[in-house]
Amino acid sequence: MSVKALKGFKDILPGEVETWQRIEQTARDIFQRFGFNEIKVPILEKTTLFKRSIGEATDIVEKEMYTFADRNGASLTMRPEGTAPVLRAYVEHGLQVKKPVQRLYTIGPMFRHERPQKGRLRQFHQLSAEVLGSGLAMLDAEVMAMAALVLRELGLTVSLEINSLGCRKCRPGFNQALVDFLAQHADKLCNDCERRRQTNPLRVLDCKNEHCREQYKNSPSILEHLCKDCREHFTEVRKNLDLLNIDYKVNSFMVRGLDYYCRTTFELLTDNLGAQSAVGAGGRYDGLVKQLGGPDVPGIGFALGLERLALLMEHQGLSSPESKADIFIAALGEEALNRAFILVHALRNAGLAATMDHQGRSLKNQMKQAGRMGASFTLIMGEEELSRNKVILRDMASREQQDLELSTDLSSWAADLKKIINQNPS
């Protein structure tokens, strides 16, 4: 058996990659409009970075990280999410002094050792954006609006759900109320919820079990336990979303898997991803920058899952086609082949996507190749034409052909040909 890719690691092949490029390009364009700058950060970090940010007791840290010892014994981890590395870079380079409010985005792979399933891989890719330096509710709304716009410009329809998780002041009170509630119903919980009750009570809220859901309808709501500041913040967020005409639904059962979230959290949801429903999610993480040794600045961010977006695009019939050639050069005979080799280079220099067959195959075969790669035009270089110093230009869609006089100045000849081709895009 030949070597295959690791479980949960996928190749993105020609034909699929174009959709990814389109997603990235759309997002980059929109992020730029919102004043975000790209930052590229490493994939490997010290393990402590993630333990300190995501939280020691989370599933991600406890059982999903690709963690291993470096040759010198240091514990390294392949990033399971993008916020921590970006904040690390922000702190390390003192980016807070360059702009009072930093808007950063990054694109790249993340790694979590989970069992793969639809829309979930061990190496997956995220587009993530962070705003550091402002706790204003306007930013919460703006960030959500930006994420929603990316989806909209891609032609995707998703729903936005928001919630507030409170802060260090008010969440403990809610937590206690929830624990008390669960204690009263302990005998009626499913096995998973019983476990969650001990380890992470908040998590019971998004249990999929019908019976549990039924009971939790009467459970205490986080929104009723918010402190005055958090309550006001949440009200402001909602008001600002309304001002921007962003549709959303408040879901007080929405929980996040990372410890650092506080106040606003949100998810972009779809029904078309199998068991996975979130194509994007994010929230506020005031206090995290300070926790990582930086200034005490608030932050908010979100991530979009690229595989999930690509899956949705495919599901909606929005996949991008494989990129095509502008022109194919079909050469007949050894002499023509040599001249075609030079010509194709001149065409590429002129900015055309030009390609040829180097094997000396039959014209029929070369025409077939031209058609297969979607070339709009084919240049036929046969000995007969070359003896007259000409080539045939064939419009593949209309099947019309014309003779073109060759020139010794190949670069200007190629530039002229480019003009002809651009006038007749097929």
Next chain:
RNA sequence: GUGAGCGUAGCUCAGCUGGUUAGAGCACCUGGUUGUGGCCCAGGAGGCCGUGGGUUCAAAUCCCAUCGCUCACCCCA
């Protein structure tokens, strides 16, 4: 970590109450056109039937194991 389903050509799959040389469609190559693609027709190439063991006169087919993939749970983008 748990559960279920599936492994046959590059891809999608048929064949599986055991029975000769394992099939189809798509894709690929050649020809029908001495130098003209898409459609059509003809031909061709391409398989340790995931792997190992067992039952049997005989295994793609039945049994066991193992590996792999997929989906779901947990959890998450």
